[in-house]
Amino acid sequence: MAAARRLKRVAASQPGFLTLKPSLNPSDLVSGRRKRVNKNKKKNWNKHSDINDVEEFLEDVRHQERTTGGLLSEKSDDSLFFLDIGQPKKAEQKVEEPVETKKRKGKASRPLRIDLILQHDSLIPPAKDVLAYQQPNAKKLRRIAQKAEQLAAKGVVPRRQRQLLNRRPVDRTAKKSATEANNNPDREYYDIWGQESKESADPWYLQQTGKKHVKRPEKLNEKPSVLPAVEVIAPGGSYNPDFLSHQALLQEAHDVEVKKQKQEDKLERQLAFNKEDKATEETVLREQVEGLVEEENEEEEAAANDDEEEVAVGAIALAEKKTERQRKRERAEKIKEQQRLANRKQTDQQQQLFQLRSIKASIKQREQKTKANQIKRKAKQEAQKSQPRRLGKLKFQPQDLEVQLSNELAGSLRQLKPEGSILKDRFKSLQKRNLIEPRDRAKFKRRLKVKYVEKRAFKEIT
Amino acid sequence: MGGLQKKKFERGAATNYITRNRARKKLMLSLPDFRRLCILKGIYPHEPKHKKKVNKGSTAPRTFYLMKDIRFLLHEPIVGKFREYKIFVRKLKKAYGKTEWSTVERLRENKPTYKLDHIIKERYPSFIDALRDIDDALCMCFLFSTFARTGKCHVQTIQLCRRLSVEWMNYVIASRSLRKVFISIKGIYYQAEVMGQLITWLVPYQFSHDHPTDVDYRVMATFTEFYTTLLGFVNFRLYHSLNLLYPPKLDAKTQSELKEEDEEDYAMDSESYIEKLSALSASLARVVSSADEEDAELDQFPVEGEDMEKMEAREKEQKQQEAQRKMFQGLKFFLNREVPRESLAFVIRCFGGEVSWDKSICIGSTYDVTDETITHHIVDRPNIDKQYINRYYIQPQWVYDCVNAKILLPVEDYFIGVTLPPHLSPFVEEKEGDYVPPEKLKIMALQRGEKPANEQEEDNDEEEEEDEDDEEEEEEDDNADEEEDDEEEAEEKNLKEMEDKRSQGKSLQVKVTPGKVKVENPARLEQEEKAEEKRLAIMMMKKKEKYLYDKIMFGKKRKVREANKLAAKRKAHDDAEKAKKKKARK
DSSP: OHHHHHHHHHHHHSTTOOOSOTTOOHHHHHOSOOOOOOOSSHHHHHHHSOOHHHHHHHHHHHHHHHHHSSOGGGSOHHHHOOOOOOOOOHHHHHHHHHHHHHHHHSGGGSOOHHHHHHSOOOOSOOOOOHHHHOOTTHHHHHHHHHHHHHHHHHTOOOHHHHHHHHSOOOOHHHHHHHTOOTTOTTOOOOOTTTSOOOOOSOHHHHHHTTOSOOOOOGGGGSOSOOSOSSOOOOGGGBSSOOHHHHHHHHHHHHHHHHHHHHHHHHHHHHHOOOGGGSOOHHHHHHHHTTTTSSHHHHHHHHHHHHHHHHHHHHHHHTOOOOOHHHHHHHHHHHHHHHHHHHHHHHHHHHHHGGGHHHHHHHHHHHHHHHHHHHHHHHHHHHHHHTSOOOOSSSOOOOOOOOOOOTTTOOSSGGGOOOOSOHHHHHHHHHHHTTSSOOOOOOOOOOSSOOOOOOOHHHHHHO | OOSOOOOTTSSTHHHHEEEHHHHHHHHTOOHHHHHHHHHHHTOOOBOOSOHHHHTTTOOOOOOEEEHHHHHHHTTOHHHHHHHHHHHHHHHHHHHHHTTOHHHHHHHHHTOOOOOOHHHHHHHOSSHHHHHHTHHHHHHHHHHHHTSOSSSSSOHHHHHHHHHHHHHHHHHHHHHTOEEEEEEBSSEEEEEEEETTEEEEEEEEOTTOOOOOTTSOHHHHHHHHHHHHHHHHHHHHHHHHHTTBOSSOOBOHHHHHHHOOTTGGGTOOHHHHHHHHHHTTOSOBOBSSOOOSOOOOOOOOOOOOHHHHHHHHHHHHHHHHHHHHHTTTTTOEEEEOTTSOHHHHHHHHHHTTOEEEEOTTTOTTOOSOTTOTTOOEEEOOSSOOSSOOTTSEEEOTHHHHHHHHHTSOOOGGGGBTTOOOOOOOOTTOOOOTTSOOOHHHHHHHHHHHTOOOSOOSSOHHHHHHHHHHHHHHHHHHHHTHHHHHHHHHHHHHHHHHHHHHHHHHGGGOOOOOOOOOOOOOOHHHHHHHHHHHHHHHHHHTOOHHHHHHHHHHHHHHHHHHHHHHHHHHHHHHHHHHHHHHHHHHHO
């Protein structure tokens, strides 16, 4: 509405509708046959009245506004024209040029074309969004603020603030201590063995609610191995060892290595095969033609086998039936044999009376043997106690002996190079004392296969 | 015969054991959690006697636990915590996935944790039980405290381990209970006697970082978690037994001495206290400030006869030990920058010495190099530019060897640039007849109070002399048993000669010589009597016993022979070395 009003005002102030465009000629509009139309209907007004001139005028005004930010006629002369005083001095130009070239070199200084296109090129300021400045309940809020100011001047604190001030600070530290981690470096200790545990609550209640501490079975306090927790290295492992003890340690390490080597050699020997058994071209060829050449022979053999089987089957069927007499005789013989054996047993027992001494001796011998076996077994069990047990899939593998060769020994403490790792030593010690089972590191297993694809960029090169 | 058919594997060994997987399912825990629980509760796998019976006929290798142990685990409150933790992780993951940061924060604040205190009390009902099992804990704590603070394990764990190990070292210093030290190629072994228990632990060298790949760090961390709790409680108790303040405090007197203006160079304020503690140079504050030296005297009981002797012997021993504990008392040490500071400071302070180092090495140094009262300067380099006249310049091995020998050894063998005598292991205890290295014999002689002969002579000669001495001594020691036999044989020979002569009869020269008063040596007589008794006893032996006796004696002699052989070998080696040296000198 406001725009239309302004346009009217503009139109009135312009005498004789002076337009910018010279091509516009009013005589063109009048030329041609005149059409008669009823002008009592609004529809016809719109259809047949010629409003081009008005529209063009308005277009022109908009154009002026867009490009110059207002109507040219309203602008002052200073803003439209300037005084031409000829070319500026050459010296100044020269100074400016290198700067310009430099600027051109840097591509970043020139805006992209795409940005230029998107730039807002109209000089009309955007319409003011009235709603953005409006505030709901503005009046009410203003009143409240005024009242608060008045109260503050009097020294009255509002209720909300009073509540905030009165609130107790949150006890953060107490909560922290409740959820303190086990490895907190500043954690506190107390006398755990001094105080007697006091169970104030009813034991029946504790038991029923599952809060009662169950007594630890005595047997669990036995150690699974008799080995000491820290096994001190042999005297040869000193940083500056005595000659002979060092030699002894070296010998020990040597023995271990020899044993390992022997085992490897044994495996190699077992895996070895006769060189003559190796596949030659001839044998390979024979294998390939196997069954193609010698077919006929095999068939004959197969036929022979069939015959034999038939004969065997017939033999089983030919078992004869025994006669009554034969049966009787067999039974009598059986009884007779039994009687003979019984007699024999009796005489033997009678004879044993005279063999008492030798029997005694043999019993004594047997007892001695069992005793010896018992002792041996006990000794073995004792020895077993210090041995690592078989606790899982893997057997315990002792650690390599830490040894420094004679030429590796350091002359002084400063030059000493530590051997082995204590972490590993501790780990192996735990395994050796049966506290944990020997275990392999879990292998990473891929669930799905990885597909190998050659990338295109890579393909071009290769 | 009626009744139901007996089913297999429903009684006996098969019901006493349970496989690991079944146990895990019974407890409703994941495998890592189960493993952790077992370590914390001290429940270890078992090897059944008859695997096939236990494994229901299969011979596949499996890990078995005792059924009773697992049933015991069912009552553990920590199991619930483990489950809670699992749920906590799940919730946290979900919150992260949904980028709900407030939820994440709330969850983190309420992270479920657990305490191991009740498990400690349960596994070690008395303090001595805990002390017996402290070796492992010490090794673990000292090891973890040397780890770099990156990856591998929590920084907090490392800090806690460092704190506990420093506390332990300070306790050992305050109680003067260190007994043995052994510098090996692996690390340094220490042995202390705390409340009658011998405690051995192994300390790695500084900066020897080697992270083996075949060690399960999770298992080790679990053990450490348990052991740190244990060691903390043990430390508390030990400190209180000495009337020391438990979170250890430096003595007010020494603290004022230690005040320096350049403290900030070493550590932040929060860390400087523990750093000062770990410097080990200052003594600790006591609950009741008492006199510096308190001599606990044995109670005197009225005793008679044999007990009296025993008491005296015990008192003498006590005095000797007391003297050993104050071995370095009054000596002032200065550590050069190339020697292992912590270990030496610990050992020297354990025996009452004063120790200091250069200000630039570590916090807590008490005096300078220029101090005139320094008696021993510990150096580990071939030569040193500026030397003071009134102090010994010695190599670090001297300190350790003194501790093991329990006396102050002569410093001559340990001067700068001198080839050191071997560092012998104090953990070896030789039985009678075993080979004893000559260096140890020398030390033993020193302990008895004998002085090595001809000290004033030239270096080279002296060495030879001593070696010979040693050899002789060895011979004597080794042949102690043989001597008796030899004597007997000699006597018999004499008798035989006499008899022979008598049998020849006539040719006996008859001569009267002035008689000599036979000097009777009572000691000698006694010895002879004893030998005679022994011989008679041997004669009276039954055949079977005699056989056994001969066997034992043969074994002993064989041992002696072997020892002699080793000694000869050693001598040959020494001679060869000497010859080489002489050649080199020429």
